[in-house]
Structures are given as structure tokens and as C-alpha cells.
Amino acid sequence: MDNTLFGYLNYAVYGTAVLVILIGLYGTMVKKSLLKVVIGLSVSDSGLNLLIVAIGYYKGGTAPIFSPGFLENFKSVSKMVDPVPQALVLTAIVIGFGVTAVALALVIRLYRHHGTLNIDEIKNLKW
Amino acid sequence: MVGTPVLFIAIPLLAAFLIPLLGMIWKELVRIVPGLVLTYLLILAVNLLVHVLAHGPVVEVIAGWVPPIGINLVFSVFSGFLVTLMIFLGLLVWAYSYRFKRNVDYEPALKYFLMLMMLITGSVGIVLTGDIFNMFVFIEITSISGYGLTAFYKGRDSAEASFKYVLLGSVASTFLLLAIMIIYSQLGTLNMADIANKIHLMNPTLKIVSYIFFVTALGIEAEIFPLNGWAPDAYAEAPGPVGAAFAGIVVKASVYAIIRYTFTIFDLSGAFNFLIIIGMITLIVAETAAIRQEKLKRMLAYSSIGQMGLVLVAFGFGTEEGVFAALFLMLNHAIIKSLLFFSGSYLVYNSKCKYIKEVNGMSKFLPVTSLLFALGAFAIVGLPPFAGFWSKLSVMTAAADSNMILIMVLVLMVSVVELVYYLRVVNRIYFFKKETAIEPKKPTFNALVVMIVLGVIILAIGFYPDVVTGVLHKASASLMDKSQYIHHVLSLRQ
Numbered sequence: 001m002d003n004t005l006f007g008y009l010n011y012a013v014y015g016t017a018v019l020v021i022l023i024g025l026y027g028t029m030v031k032k033s034l035l036k037v038v039i040g041l042s043v044s045d046s047g048l049n050l051l052i053v054a055i056g057y058y059k060g061g062t063a064p065i066f067s068p069g070f071l072e073n074f075k076s077v078s079k080m081v082d083p084v085p086q087a088l089v090l091t092a093i094v095i096g097f098g099v100t101a102v103a104l105a106l107v108i109r110l111y112r113h114h115g116t117l118n119i120d121e122i123k124n125l126k127w
Numbered sequence: 128m129v130g131t132p133v134l135f136i137a138i139p140l141l142a143a144f145l146i147p148l149l150g151m152i153w154k155e156l157v158r159i160v161p162g163l164v165l166t167y168l169l170i171l172a173v174n175l176l177v178h179v180l181a182h183g184p185v186v187e188v189i190a191g192w193v194p195p196i197g198i199n200l201v202f203s204v205f206s207g208f209l210v211t212l213m214i215f216l217g218l219l220v221w222a223y224s225y226r227f228k229r230n231v232d233y234e235p236a237l238k239y240f241l242m243l244m245m246l247i248t249g250s251v252g253i254v255l256t257g258d259i260f261n262m263f264v265f266i267e268i269t270s271i272s273g274y275g276l277t278a279f280y281k282g283r284d285s286a287e288a289s290f291k292y293v294l295l296g297s298v299a300s301t302f303l304l305l306a307i308m309i310i311y312s313q314l315g316t317l318n319m320a321d322i323a324n325k326i327h328l329m330n331p332t333l334k335i336v337s338y339i340f341f342v343t344a345l346g347i348e349a350e351i352f353p354l355n356g357w358a359p360d361a362y363a364e365a366p367g368p369v370g371a372a373f374a375g376i377v378v379k380a381s382v383y384a385i386i387r388y389t390f391t392i393f394d395l396s397g398a399f400n401f402l403i404i405i406g407m408i409t410l411i412v413a414e415t416a417a418i419r420q421e422k423l424k425r426m427l428a429y430s431s432i433g434q435m436g437l438v439l440v441a442f443g444f445g446t447e448e449g450v451f452a453a454l455f456l457m458l459n460h461a462i463i464k465s466l467l468f469f470s471g472s473y474l475v476y477n478s479k480c481k482y483i484k485e486v487n488g489m490s491k492f493l494p495v496t497s498l499l500f501a502l503g504a505f506a507i508v509g510l511p512p513f514a515g516f517w518s519k520l521s522v523m524t525a526a527a528d529s530n531m532i533l534i535m536v537l538v539l540m541v542s543v544v545e546l547v548y549y550l551r552v553v554n555r556i557y558f559f560k561k562e563t564a565i566e567p568k569k570p571t572f573n574a575l576v577v578m579i580v581l582g583v584i585i586l587a588i589g590f591y592p593d594v595v596t597g598v599l600h601k602a603s604a605s606l607m608d609k610s611q612y613i614h615h616v617l618s619l620r621q
Binding site for chain 2: 034041048096099107
């Protein structure tokens with residue numbers, strides 16, 4: 001661990017990711033508008049994806065892609081960043097997209113049924 | 128070879144996406160195909176379970192990547208028993224809702240059966256998979272089809288119930304992914320057996336943090352007490368058979384996930400007591416909430432939550448008897464609660480608000496349905512000649528063996544509460560006069576057959592519990608034997 005500015009920047013990525021997750025959760029829990037709640041869910045998903053990519057990264061790593069001359073030069077394998085988190089993020093993005101789409105469809109139905117997006121006025125089922 | 132575990136995921140997934148195309152050829156295929164697929168899978172599951180009982184677990188490697196790198200599916204006695212149970216229930220739900228919306232129009236039936244197949248695919252996948260990220264994907268498949276099924280009816284407040292479920296479900300998925308990444312960043316593997324093998328290398332603080340994230344995330348799906356706000360609304364607003372599918376299939380899969388993490392993956396010593404405490408709180412809160420409910424389906428939902436609490440308590444004993452009792456309880460809960468949802472939704476079929484007081488005097492109009500509801504109510508409370516008695520008895524003996532007298536007392540007291548609110552409904556069905564002008568709806572032929580089959584099974588297990596206890600003992604032994612699980616999966620690496 002180095003105490004230069006660049007060393008701290010490594011941790012800044014984790015800090016930012018956690019901050020984005022917390023902002024998203026704040027939006028989900030506090031905001032009154034259904035749309036803002038859905039946006040909050042989406043924001044916390046993005047923060048999580050950032051965190052996962054940051055976990056797989058290390059300083060100076062290259063993209064984990066096979067290229068000509070790759071196997072001869074064994075050093076390039078050890079210089080690759082971990083490809084697994086990136087694959088996981090790809091899946092997580094797709095799932096997050098699906099959930100957001102379902103949530104927005106439900107928001108449209110709620111708006112048609114109640115004529116409002118305010119969460120306090122939609123309380124047939126005791127929130 | 129008697130078939131491979133991957134078929135349990137591939138075939139229903141393929142069928143779910145083929146249903147819209149087949150529907151273009153002949154509309155009736157939308158209804159027929161799920162039944163054929165589920166029948167085939169049930170035969171396959173029973174065959175494979177018999178094979179596994181004799182020869183030990185089957186481990187399937189996907190795409191030739193041997194564990195710990197690739198994804199693997201494990202069909203042990205424990206997971207095989209749950210898969211067989213889920214597919215059997217799926218088949219019953221299909222048979223019950225075969226004529227569902229038949230005379231209305233084609234499109235809702237298409238969506239209903241598509242999402243039902245996805246729900247079964249996801250739940251079976253959760254139970255079979257041996258990879259934690261793969262489990263996350265299956266949990267998402269299950270919950271997204273759950274959101275869709277909850278919002279199925281357009282007229283009711285179902286969108287509201289479903290939105291609640293979406294909110295909690297996506298917070299759950301965030302936590303679950305976070306927990307998976309904590310484990311991955313520490314151990315560099317996603318395979319369950321490999322994690323279980325290396326878990327002692329992990330930083331203890333991070334281990335506890337990730338366990339808590341796991342239990343929080345899975346607790347939302349498994350209806351553990353402070354996280355179950357979605358459940359009563361979703362059960363009440365979804366179509367009747369979907370309530371049975373939630374109680375019998377989705378919740379079972381989530382409880383399986385919690386148990387797999389607690390028993391196999393993590394080696395935390397306090398985790399068992401933690402399960403007992405959260406299970407006990409869930410049981411007491413849910414049963415006392417159930418007694419206050421005025422709507423029938425909400426009451427059944429709270430009762431279902433309470434039963435899941437009892438299952439967690441039984442698992443929390445951490446002994447083989449405890450696991451046996453919990454599995455027996457899961458089996459009984461699946462069949463009895465399905466019967467209650469099936470018959471209960473006919474008792475309040477034409478009423479708008481589904482109040483309990485609207486079942487008054489229904490026994491004169493729907494004698495068979497009322498009788499079966501009463502049978503289910505007595506069975507779930509644990510009265511002697513029915514199936515529920517044996518599972519509650521085994522919970523009691525397991526508690527006594529672990530010297531948990533206080534737990535025994537509390538469970539018995541809660542059973543009395545349970546007895547009160549179920550007998551109240553049965554009393555109204557049989558001894559009250561019909562007041563409101565709600566037209567009783569006669570059950571369809573399929574629904575009647577399904578309910579009678581469930582009633583017969585409840586009586587059969589009640590009189591001859593030995594037909595299931597053999598499998599249950601082997602299943603609990605297979606869960607307790609952690610080193611055998613690790614060995615079977617990791618020995619594939621040559």
C-alpha cells in the first residue's frame with residue numbers, strides 16, 4: 001500500500017461505489033414519488049456493479065481478452081484483471097434492467113388505477 | 128443412467144418460451160404443454176431420487192468445466208426430495224388451474240402458464256445449483272415471475288401488492304450480490320463446495336457480515352419476520368393457485384438456500400441459535416397477526432409465514448432429528464397449505480373483499496370443498512389422525528432431545544392460537560347461517576380432483592407416516608454430512 005495520492009485513489013473507487021449504493025437506498029426509502037423510488041433502485045444497482053468491477057481490478061491490469069501471441073507471452077496472463085467479476089456484472093446489469101422494467105410497468109398500472117404517483121395516497125393495502 | 132439433473136432446468140425453461148409459439152398453432156396447447164412437461168419431470172425426478180437413494184448423489188457438470196471453475200448441479204437425497212416435492216406441487220397447481228380463465232380470453236392464460244413455468248424453473252434451479260452466483264440468477268428468475276403472477280389480476284389492488292414485492296425483492300437482490308462479492312473477493316471462488324472447503328481461511332468479521340447479508344436477502348423471499356411485509360398482500364391479491372405455488376414452491380426454495388448457507392457453506396457456531404431466535408420471533412408474530420385478520424387469504428398467508436418460522440426453529444436445533452422434523456414440516460406445509468389455498472379460494476370465490484365472515488354457512492352449498500377445508504385446517508394445526516400431527520410431534524421430540532424446553536412450551540402455546548383461528552373459520556362454515564347474497568361457485572372438475580388427491584395424501588401420511596419417513600431420514604442425513612457433499616463435488620477434478 002502506498003500513501004501517495006494515487007494509492008488513496010484505489011480506495012476512492014470502493015468509497016464511491018458504496019456511496020452510490022447508499023444514495024440509491026436513500027432514494028428508495030425516503031422519496032414519496034414512485035418514479036423516484038424506481039430510480040433509487042436503479043442507482044443502487046449501478047453502485048453495486050461499480051463495486052463488483054472494482055473488486056476484480058488491480059492497478060496496471062489489462063483487459064482479459066485473448067489476442068495473438070497471448071499464450072507465448074505468459075506474463076500477460078498474470079497482468080490480466082480478473083474476468084469473473086466482469087462476467088457477473090454483465091449478468092447483474094441484465095437482471096437489473098429486467099427488474100426496472102417490471103417496476104416501471106407496475107408504476108404505470110398504479111398511476112392508471114389511482115391517478116397519482118404519491119406513495120402516501122396509494123394505501124389500499126396499508127403500507 | 129436415469130436422466131440428468133440439468134433436464135429439470137432446461138426442459139421447463141424451453142417449454143416456457145415455446146408456449147407462446149405453440150399457442151399460435153393451437154390455443155389449447157398453452158394449457159396442455161405445461162402439464163405434459165411437469166408430468167415428465169415428475170417421473171424423471173422420482174426415478175432419479177430412487178437412483179440417488181441407492182447410489183449416492185449425482186453431480187452434473189455444465190459445459191465440461193469441472194468444479195470449482197464451472198457451474199455444477201447437485202442432486203443429492205436432500206435436494207432431490209425438495210425438487211420432487213416442488214414439481215409435484217407444480218403439477219397440482221397446473222391441474223387445478225387448467226380451466227383457469229378458459230372462457231374469458233386467450234392472452235391471460237398464456238401469461239399465467241408462462242410465468243408459472245418460469246417460477247418452477249427458478250425454484251428448482253435454486254435447489255439444484257452448486258454455485259452461489261448461479262443461485263442468485265435463479266432467485267431473480269423466481270422473483271421476477273413472482274412479481275408478474277402477483278400483479279395478474281387487473282381489477283384488484285394487485286399492482287400495489289406487486290410493487291411492494293418488487294421493492295423488497297430488489298433490495299434483497301442488492302444484498303445478495305453484495306454478500307456473494309464479499310465471499311468472492313476473499314476466497315476467489317463461487318463454487319459452494321469449494322467455498323465450504325476454504326471458509327476457515329476467511330476473515331471472521333467479513334464472514335459474519337456476508338452471512339448476515341445472505342440471511343437478510345434470502346429472508347425477504349423466505350418470509351422471515353421483519354422482512355415479510357410483501358407476503359400477506361401478495362398472497363391475498365394473487366390468484367388462488369398462485370398462493371399455493373408461493374407457499375409450496377418459492378418459499379421452500381428460499382428456505383433451502385438459507386439452510387444450505389448455514390449448514391454447508393458457513394461454519395459459524397452461533398448461526399444455529401440465530402435461526403432458532405428469528406424462527407421463534409417469526410412464528411409468534413405471524414400467528415398472533417393471523418388471529419387478527421379479517422380476510423381469509425391474508426389469514427392463510429400469515430399462517431404460512433408462521434409455519435416457515437417453525438421450520439427454521441426445527442433446523443436451528445442443528446441435530447439430525449431437528450433436520451428430519453423440519454423436512455417433515457416442509458412436506459406437510461406444502462401439501463396442507465396448498466389444499467387450504469385451493470379450497471379456501473373457492474369458498475370466497477365470488478366475493479369482492481374475501482372477508483372471513485363471507486364463508487358463513489357455505490357447507491350447505493359446497494359440501495366437499497368445505498369438508499376438505501376443514502380437513503386441511505385440522506391437519507395444519509396438528510390434530511392426531513392427520514399428517515400435521517406427526518411433523519409437530521417430531522419437532523417436539525427434536526426439541527426435547529436438544530433440551531429446549533422453553534421452545535417446546537412456546538410452540539405448543541402458539542399451536543393453541545393457531546387452533547383458535549382455524550376453528551373459527553371452520554365454525555363459520557358449518558354452524559353459521561348464510562347472510563350475504565354471494566353466489567357460491569361450484570369447483571371445476573379438475574379442482575375437485577386435485578383437492579381430493581391432496582386430502583387423500585394428508586390422510587395417508589397421517590395413518591402411515593412410514594411411507595415418507597424413510598426418505599426424510601436419508602435426506603436429513605445427506606444434509607448433515609457436509610464433508611461428503613464437498614467430496615462428491617470436488618472429486619470430479621481429476
